Amino acid sequence: MGCVCGRQSVVIQGQKFYLMRQIGEGSFSYVFEARNTADSHQYAVKKMSCHTDEEEKRARDEIENYQRFSHSNLVSLLYHEQVKYSPSAHVTSIFWLVFHYFKNGSLQNVFDRQTKFTTRVLLELFLSICEGVRQIHEKQMAHRDLKPSNVMLLNNSQGVILDFGSMTPATISITNRSDAQKWQDWAEENCCVQYRAPELFHIETNAVITSKTDIFSLGGILYACCFGKGPFDDVYSRGDSVALAIASGRIELPVQSSTYPSIIIDTMLSMLHTEPEQRPTVDEVIDVLSSAARLTMDIA
Incomplete structure (x- = not known):
């Protein structure tokens, strides 16, 4: 007992x-x-x-x-x-x-320590997170609250996704205004604002919420892996509207964006697209970045 x-x-x-x-x-x-x-x-x-x-x-x-x-x-x-x-x-x-218990802490702990990843380690780590998301999506589910503090580290190149309390079926059909308000309130309570997909801020009647919300959040995590903080962390810290910043579709890239291959930056930006249908699937992300990882290993 x-x-x-x-x-x-x-x-x-x-x-x-x-x-x-x-x-x-x-x-x-x-x-x-x-x-x-x-x-x-x-x-x-x-x-x-x-x-x-x-x-x-x-x-x-x-x-x-x-x-x-x-x-x-x-x-x-x-x-x-x-x-x-x-x-x-x-x-x-x-x-x-x-x-x-994960003694190495979370991905957020790594960012707090201002740790920088090599391209090879970044790709291995991020692909491991994507493999976890692929398992979730293959079961026709969506995590809905992917963020650095929900990724624990087995080592410096393997992540483990946790906190399934916000997980829902992959597809949610909104049939009336009451449903729209219910899910909007739910997202406000359950989905981290800095990594929340734009379609979860203002939900329309007759909308369909898909697993592409996870892809947007993954794009934010990839951005943080590259630059040490999420794309909207500064907006949040200033007290400005994260919802408006996300809806604008403007992603500011730090000067050090040239540190990583353009394929990583381009993939990240595609994942952060404001339109869900324009974002790649997790399988497509894995295919593209796996090729980049093989090339990086060959060079190394």
Whole structure:
């Protein structure tokens, strides 16, 4: 049973974990670095406190999303358990989820340290992220919140995508104004503003939202891999409208853009196109950048 044993430990599916320190926080969740008493290895333990039936459904959907996949570039759910509480309690349920702990941190941590990638490492790392996205899209799903802090590093050239709480079916049909407002509000709550596709800022009636939202976010991640920050981070920091900046379609390239081959910059710009149908698929991105990677390796 997933009961809390003392203030700093929890038992999940018969495994006892000591919660060492908090390393993340979401809208109704906390993530802890933890140690398993059986093997002394480090893990990441996510605690989701649900106050409503809707929050319980979101937690169950997230667990189901993890269980859809088994791939080296997508995070694996190792253990999970739900603890139900009485109607008089301030929460209806607590869900505990256990994942591998990534000691190398996230892609955002790399940018914060102002680490620069060689072309070869950049391509290997970004292609590994794309392989994870390809798995998601092949299952007819979309992540919807791809951003550097949701990519953990196995090493300096392999990324692992996590946080499937915003994952939805790849295609969402908007049939009326109520649907449009509902999904617009959902995007506001669940999709990082600096990496959010333009079609998620103002959703029209009769619109169709596709997995191309992930391609736009991937384009932002590729930009950040090249230049150490996202294409709209400065806009956000100034307090200006990110929505307007994204909708404008203008992508400012730093002077150091000449550091990387033009094929990388051109691919990135195609992924950041304001029109979803003009963006490449993840398969097309992988094909183009894999060719660039082979050429880079031959040169090296």
